[in-house]
Ligand code: ADP
């Protein structure tokens with residue numbers, strides 16, 4: 001881009017006016033789910049017996065027969081055609097980013113030379129996308145068996161534009177998961193089973209336990225014209241160079257501040273569209289960094305919440321463009337200001353409406369509360385390295401361990417009251433339990449004030465914080481599919497609960513009759529577990545260097561290199577846990593790790609390529625151009641002035657000329673080394689080793705070179721500088 005173009009682009013960006021968003025005539029409660037084939041629509045469009053059958057399939061996981069599938073497809077088609085739908089697609093979550101889809105028209109020959117709209121149960125239930133180029137980590141070689149997608153009836157189909165979208169799992173012909181949804185459903189099944197068994201100790205009528213997820217999506221908006229003028233943003237989602245803006249977030253004036261008009265228009269439009277798609281949006285606000293915002297819906301069942309997050313991310317990108325913005329979901333689009341995360345608020349609840357991670361009113365409720373808290377902590381303790389592996393990526397790495405974000409060590413914050421309660425429990429003995437009458441239980445658990453719910457003081461540095469009635473897994477990246485974290489967490493908690501139950505049952509004296517014996521057994525296992533998982537509890541400052549030392553002493557995983565953190569999936573403890581919970585086989589874990597390493601490499605590789613191009617084609621030429629102007633000026637001074645005076649007056653210029661030379665030669669030389677480092681890494685065939693090479697040799701070089709580019713930005717004439725600067729990118733007018 002030429003310098004005049006930069007100014008035109010910036011000028012245009014600042015002239016933009018908000019896009020008019022028509023106010024719907026209906027209220028949100030009326031248009032919520034307008035484009036979703038939800039229960040209300042099922043009731044309307046399906047024959048009564050088919051409706052009953054579908055509810056059984058959705059609520060109880062009953063098997064779906066072809067006749068029902070055909071009838072459901074027929075009802076869906078009637079509804080969809082009324083909305084102008086012409087195509088269907090299976091919508092799935094491959095191991096790349098985002099979602100994938102392949103559209104088929106509704107039309108079929110009618111046998112009389114014309115066409116009819118046709119949509120059968122078979123098309124609804126299964127599709128074989130030509131998916132040979134989706135990553136499979138070697139499970140499904142291109143010439144071998146194909147992968148297929150299969151309908152997930154637990155997530156309702158919806159309409160997007162002219163297409164009926166069918167949420168599906170994506171698996172290989174031999175049954176291995178090639179996506180996020182299939183293992184997520186298995187993990188949710190495992191935690192349901194394990195948690196139901198334990199919940200029944202307290203409430204015998206519980207039939208099922210639901211995992212809840214409420215995500216908080218952070219994002220940046222930049223003006224589309226400025227975005228287009230930054231090849232690095234365009235290709236990698238982040239700026240690879242750019243000096244700090246004089247003003248960024250130091251005044252904290254953006255956080256919870258008034259939202260700019262253009263952004264409000266975008267948010268309103270986005271919320272209306274999200275609500276129509278059945279996503280229960282609730283909260284919106286400015287975030288800490290300039291141009292950074294957050295959006296959060298009301299929590300939902302985890303499988304549905306994950307689908308809704310995926311749909312939300314694509315909707316955000318789409319709606320942003322309509323408003324002349326680009327929505328950046330990258331974890332760290334700009335250096336020097338906060339990055340974006342996606343807090344995963346997670347809890348378990350029974351079908352009878354009990355939030356298992358919330359304290360209750362009776363001693364029985366509170367014993368249940370402590371049980372689920374402690375066993376969650378046991379899972380996090382045992383698998384802290386794995387949980388970290390579930391959230392790392394090339395992009396999230398810029399955020400973890402940096403000063404504004406969760407550290408690269410998983411620990412849990414409970415707050416003083418809950419800590420005291422756990423201490424108290426470990427100090428009591430069994431005979432402090434007694435039963436008076438049949439139902440009344442006396443348990444030496446101090447009354448937990450309901451205030452606890454609002455009183456969990458907010459330790460912002462904890463990656464896994466208890467926040468009153470749930471845990472908040474804060475290390476998840478803004479761009480990530482939440483399923484990755486939710487698979488690891490729910491499966492690990494399932495395993496902890498299975499172990500817990502096994503030990504409780506062994507310790508009960510009379511398994512069927514005495515509640516005293518049951519509660520004593522529960523307490524004794526809990527005491528043991530509280531002691532075991534203590535190292536995971538940390539209420540201090542997670543950003544401090546002392547914590548890194550201390551965490552290492554406690555045996556927590558402190559590795560920060562992404563390719564090495566990914567190894568944790570293949571630890572014996574992880575492989576065993578995933579096998580016991582039936583979530584992943586070792587073969588699947590191996591294959592998925594290959595993909596993770598490969599993805600890591602590709603991300604850094606693309607960054608390094610575009611970075612090298614920018615340096616050599618954008619930065620160095622303007623630096624030289626400006627340097628020549630300075631040299632020219634020195635010559636001219638010498639022409640018109642006596643030499644002593646000329647020397648004096650050109651001293652500053654001479655200094656700048658020298659500076660530019662130093663920075664430019666550093667950049668040129670090291671871009672050469674960067675290319676060489678890539679060449680060396682590319683020759684490595686082992687995916688893990690290659691990723692390590694990219695991490696150790698390629699990524700650090702970019703950081704070093706960037707420093708010099710950013711210095712040049714401060715020296716070179718603003719009119720020549722080819723890329724929109726941070727101060728232009730970060731402030732929407
Ligand atoms: P914060 O103060 O952290 O921003 P919010 O109250 O805005 O928290 O809630 C963040 C998310 O947590 C929302 O999606 C909310 O619905 C969800 N949430 C609240 N309670 C629970 C719970 N028990 N389990 C899971 N998610 C929950």
Ligand code: MG
Nearest residue numbers: 216343345472
């Ligand atoms: Mg939160």
